[in-house]
Structures are given as C-alpha cells and as structure tokens.
Amino acid sequence: MDHFRPQGTPKPSPATGGRIGYQSERISLRGILGFAVILTATIAAAQYVLALMMSHYGEEEARGKQAASPMLATPWEVPGPRLQPDPAAERLDVQAAQKEHLASYGWVDAKAGVAHIPIDRAMDVLAKAGLPDIKPGPATDSPLMPPAEAESQAQSAAPKPAPEVKKAP
Numbered sequence: 001m002d003h004f005r006p007q008g009t010p011k012p013s014p015a016t017g018g019r020i021g022y023q024s025e026r027i028s029l030r031g032i033l034g035f036a037v038i039l040t041a042t043i044a045a046a047q048y049v050l051a052l053m054m055s056h057y058g059e060e061e062a063r064g065k066q067a068a069s070p071m072l073a074t075p076w077e078v079p080g081p082r083l084q085p086d087p088a089a090e091r092l093d094v095q096a097a098q099k100e101h102l103a104s105y106g107w108v109d110a111k112a113g114v115a116h117i118p119i120d121r122a123m124d125v126l127a128k129a130g131l132p133d134i135k136p137g138p139a140t141d142s143p144l145m146p147p148a149e150a151e152s153q154a155q156s157a158a159p160k161p162a163p164e165v166k167k168a169p
Contacts, residue, residue: 084090101116108114117125 103118103120104116105118106116108116
C-alpha cells in the first residue's frame with residue numbers, strides 16, 4: 001500500500017506556529033454564531049414589518065369599501081363579456097352547416113343564373129366533360145405590371161390576321 005501515500009510532505013507554516021494542519025485562528029465559532037444570530041434577527045424584523053404593513057393596508061381597504069363615493073356607483077348593472085359558453089360545440093355546428101351547404105343544390109345568384117351543386121356531383125361532371133379551356137394570359141416579365149401595359153402587350157402579342165390577297169380575274 002505504499003502507492004497510496006500522499007504526494008509530498010506537509011510543511012509547518014509560521015502562521016500556525018510551526019504546527020501542521022488547518023489554521024484554527026482564521027475560523028471563529030464566535031463570528032459564525034454572531035452572523036447567524038444577526039441574520040435571524042433581520043429576517044424576523046422584516047417579517048414583523050411586513051405583517052404590520054399588511055394589517056394596515058387591510059384596515060385601509062375595509063375603510064375604503066365602507067366610505068365609497070355615491071358618484072362611483074352605477075345605476076345599472078354592467079354586462080360582462082360575451083364569451084362563447086361552449087366553443088367546441090359551436091365549431092362543430094359551423095362545420096356541420098358548411099358540410100350541409102357543400103352537399104346541397106342552391107342558387108349563388110339567381111338573376112345571373114349561377115347555382116352551386118354538391119361536390120360529388122361537380123367531380124362527376126368534371127370527370128366526364130373535362131376541364132374547360134382557359135386562354136393563357138399575356139406573358140410578362142413582371143407579375144406586377146399595370147393592367148394597361150399588360151393589355152397593350154397582349155394586343156401586340158396577339159396573332160394578326162393575314163392580309164387579304166385579291167386574285168386577278
């Protein structure tokens with residue numbers, strides 16, 4: 001067990017009077033106990049002051065409730081906020097109404113003859129007839145081009161009819 005020896009040897013210090021060990025003069029039990037007593041007294045005093053303040057504020061609040069000004073009283077009851085009593089049920093109601101609308105026939109604009117049909121029926125119609133042909137818009141470099149410029153470019157890019165050639169008789 002020689003390999004468990006401490007490395008080096010402690011040397012006596014003049015601060016310890018030639019003794020080897022800790023410096024007992026620097027640790028004072030009296031100082032530690034004095035600090036603990038002062039800390040405890042400070043905490044107790046702070047608690048006492050806070051208790052006095054809270055009782056004072058409680059009395060002041062009670063006096064304020066008794067002597068409320070008649071000008072502060074409202075002659076009517078102020079309504080509370082109008083909150084949703086059951087948001088989940090309302091959301092389900094809205095979703096059910098939307099599903100019913102999507103699965104029914106009806107007019108969007110009766111004067112213009114625009115109606116809506118159920119989604120399943122619309123998909124069947126599109127599957128049989130196909131998508132309508134849509135003319136592509138003018139090719140522009142910027143999607144932010146003013147409408148007047150876009151129209152003039154579309155007209156200049158449109159194919160011009162071939163000039164009529166008259167045949168000699």
